Amino acid sequence: MKRFLVILGITALVWLGVSMSEQGEYPMTVRVEMVGFDTVRYAVVSTDTVLPLKVTISGFNALVNSRRRPTLEVPMPRNGNAVAVSSLRTQLLHSILGAKEVSSSVDSLRVVLAPRGQRTFKPRLDHVKFSFTEQHGLYGEPEVRPSEVTLYGPDEVLAQIGEVEIASTSIRDISASGTYVLPLEPVWRSYADVYPSCSEVELYLPVEAYVEKEYSVPVTVLGADTTVSLRLYPEMARVRVWVAQRDLMREPEFMVAVNYSDIFLNEGRLAPRLVEFPSYVRPRTVEPAEIQCVVIK
Secondary structure (H helix, E strand, C coil): HHHHHHHHHHHHHHHHHHHHHHHEEEEEEEEEEEECCCCCCCEEECCCCCEEECCCCCEEHHHHHHHCEEEEECCCCCCCEEEHHHHHHHHHHHHHCCCCCCEECCCCCEEEECEEEEEEEEEECCEEEEEEEEEEECCCCCCECCEEEEEECHHHHHHCCCCEEEEEEEEEEECEEEEEEECCHHHHHCCCCCCEEEEEEEEEECCEEEEEEEEEEEEEEECCCCCEEEEECCEEEEEEEEEHHCCCCCCCCCEEEEEHHHHCCCEEEEHHHHHEEECCCCEEEECCCCCEEEECC
């Protein structure tokens, strides 16, 4: 009896192994993940997540696949929202262990997208500090790339956002032109379902070496009464500026002035002001600090 049971058990195992190794058509479901679309500019309204299949496969592999349940990543076409299931045959065969053939009652997989609202900001530099090595400085204006950042999300939420700033930082000991990659202050994280077109920007700083030069400039009286004569002591002011080395051969034009209306308020003692100068120089000082003006009637 014992020997009979052993033989019966072995026979059953052999039969099970043979039957499990035979190919058959089994129902199976595959998880689907739609990828490759712009999740920043578009919100997902609905998407297919499961694909029912009939798979030609051995019983053993069918059992294994039922436990692992493969996931299929389906890239969306650039200008469409659906993918034909027939175009996924090779990908499905690779995803399902031991599969020989696949078919489905579903002809395509779809995702429905809705465009998000959007609002564009110019990134602000208010909290970015620069320090330069001795006698170096900006030559022109810093350039932010991209010059605009777009936030995407519900219109009513975007309306609550006032500005987008570059995160607080310090750039020290600058001695040459250069580009710096700086993160944006992630204001969008304080709001639900808001996404940025970028999370960092490039800041280009044009930098030049400067030398100090002194110029002698006549003092002009603004609003002068043409019926009287004026005497200034001294008549010339000394203007010290920094000039970029590349501009040393240029001849800058300056205007140092005092106001005629201030003469009688200050007993003829006036502080000269540099009121005009070219954009390529950096003013330092104007001397003397005080000029005496005498009115001769």
